[in-house]
Amino acid sequence: MKKLIRVTVNDVAHEVAVRPNQTLVDMIRYDLGLTGTKNGCGEGDCGACTVILDGTPVNSCLVLAMQADGRTITTIEGVESGEGLHPLQQAFIDKGAIQCGFCTPGMVLSAKSLLDENPAPSEEEIREGISGNLCRCTGYLQIIDAVKSVAK
Amino acid sequence: MSLPEFDFHAPEGVDQACRMLSDYGAGARIFAGGTDLMLDMRRKRISPEHVISIAAIEELKRLDFAPGMLKIGGCVTVARIVKSKEIALKWGALCAGAKALGSCLVRNLATVGGNIVSARPAADLPPSLMVYSASLVLKKTTGERIVSMDDFFTGTGTTVMAADEILTEIRLAEPPPHSGAGYINLGIRNACDINILNVASHIVLDRPGGVINDARIVMGCVAPTHVRALAAEKLLMGEKPSEALFERAGEAAMKASSPRGSAYSRASAEYKKDMVKELTMRTLGIALKEASGSRS
Ligand code: FES
Numbered sequence: 464m465k466k467l468i469r470v471t472v473n474d475v476a477h478e479v480a481v482r483p484n485q486t487l488v489d490m491i492r493y494d495l496g497l498t499g500t501k502n503g504c505g506e507g508d509c510g511a512c513t514v515i516l517d518g519t520p521v522n523s524c525l526v527l528a529m530q531a532d533g534r535t536i537t538t539i540e541g542v543e544s545g546e547g548l549h550p551l552q553q554a555f556i557d558k559g560a561i562q563c564g565f566c567t568p569g570m571v572l573s574a575k576s577l578l579d580e581n582p583a584p585s586e587e588e589i590r591e592g593i594s595g596n597l598c599r600c601t602g603y604l605q606i607i608d609a610v611k612s613v614a615k
Numbered sequence: 616m617s618l619p620e621f622d623f624h625a626p627e628g629v630d631q632a633c634r635m636l637s638d639y640g641a642g643a644r645i646f647a648g649g650t651d652l653m654l655d656m657r658r659k660r661i662s663p664e665h666v667i668s669i670a671a672i673e674e675l676k677r678l679d680f681a682p683g684m685l686k687i688g689g690c691v692t693v694a695r696i697v698k699s700k701e702i703a704l705k706w707g708a709l710c711a712g713a714k715a716l717g718s719c720l721v722r723n724l725a726t727v728g729g730n731i732v733s734a735r736p737a738a739d740l741p742p743s744l745m746v747y748s749a750s751l752v753l754k755k756t757t758g759e760r761i762v763s764m765d766d767f768f769t770g771t772g773t774t775v776m777a778a779d780e781i782l783t784e785i786r787l788a789e790p791p792p793h794s795g796a797g798y799i800n801l802g803i804r805n806a807c808d809i810n811i812l813n814v815a816s817h818i819v820l821d822r823p824g825g826v827i828n829d830a831r832i833v834m835g836c837v838a839p840t841h842v843r844a845l846a847a848e849k850l851l852m853g854e855k856p857s858e859a860l861f862e863r864a865g866e867a868a869m870k871a872s873s874p875r876g877s878a879y880s881r882a883s884a885e886y887k888k889d890m891v892k893e894l895t896m897r898t899l900g901i902a903l904k905e906a907s908g909s910r911s
Pocket residue numbers: 501502503504505506507508509510511512513522523524525
């Protein structure tokens with residue numbers, strides 16, 4: 464049976480009717496129409512579905528929509544501010560860290576969470592911070608460069 | 616692939632969760648971090664009628680450093696274990712196990728309790744927890760009991776837990792002076808993989824530079840459950856640690872293991888056996904370093 468939940472996504476409060484067996488990534492994509500969050504493997508391996516849930520980056524394919532009741536989510540659409548792209552997004556463009564772009568939303572959110580917690584990470588810490596996000600195109604080096612360029 | 620149909624419940628406390636579990640019976644499943652359960656449901660390995668989420672229950676999220684004792688709530692995430700300075704200092708092998716689990720994203724969801732209860736022989740936390748002689752608090756509507764982790768696993772995916780019990784707490788006594796422990800896992804990459812083999816070792820010296828008073832070695836992926844290398848442990852007792860001694864212990868552990876080759880990792884049984892010796896030696900080396908170092 465569907466149940467009404469309340470979630471705040473990118474600073475906007477929503478009420479959404481969700482099914483018990485609906486994943487958070489499906490709710491975000493199909494009910495809220497925020498298709499920046501990707502559904503890749505659906506099993507927690509690729510990180511394409513990364514969102515920030517109450518300040519913590521998670522695989523939204525492993526979370527049930529109903530678990531998000533009363534909580535706060537940031538998706539890639541919420542990273543950009545009124546002044547334009549987030550510095551990380553700009554850095555990804557400048558450093559050629561995007562090819563097909565499928566991994567990019569997840570990569571940016573993981574990198575953002577890392578820098579929010581640790582503004583001056585070592586290369587090792589950057590690699591660790593994006594270890595849950597797979598990229599089939601870039602070979603990662605440009606992505607690491609992009610994150611480095613924004614880090615202090 | 617979509618998930619099977621079920622009813623979702625989010626009880627407010629452990630008592631209510633226990634009541635739901637006993638009311639719904641065999642058709643109910645506990646959802647902690649979800650990192651294993653979601654996969655099992657998606658692949659239709661299980662199709663519960665009721666999913667009871669305990670992830671938001673506050674009392675299960677407590678990480679409590681009581682004097683002489685560490686109490687980890689069943690739903691403490693693996694990421695919190697990685698971040699705890701106190702755990703890194705006193706229970707280094709547990710910290711190493713936590714760091715090896717999944718990816719940083721998965722660790723933000725995965726719980727300590729879930730990694731134990733799912734009873735997978737490749738799981739990252741049980742070897743270290745077992746060498747630290749962890750005990751588990753199991754709760755149901757009619758009361759609770761405490762089980763040693765040594766007696767917990769009965770096979771791959773099976774444990775001594777009854778269908779209406781919930782793992783609420785993991786207890787670890789503070790390691791004695793002059794003790795140390797190490798954990799190493801072997802996989803095909805550093806994140807998001809399944810271990811080919813994992814070993815944890817723990818030793819206690821009678822005094823700095825002295826002889827080994829107590830030893831525990833636990834191996835994963837070499838049998839249907841995590842197993843202790845009892846012969847290797849025995850051989851260490853009363854001896855002065857040395858490379859030659861650790862090599863003999865590694866050989867004893869190797870003899871006691873009966874791994875199967877795995878299609879997933881393409882690691883043969885022979886390779887795994889050789890690596891049991893190697894990882895036993897190396898984890899004993901880490902344990903010795905810690906036992907002789909700052910914490911003693
Ligand atoms: S879609 Fe969630 S991790 Fe791949």
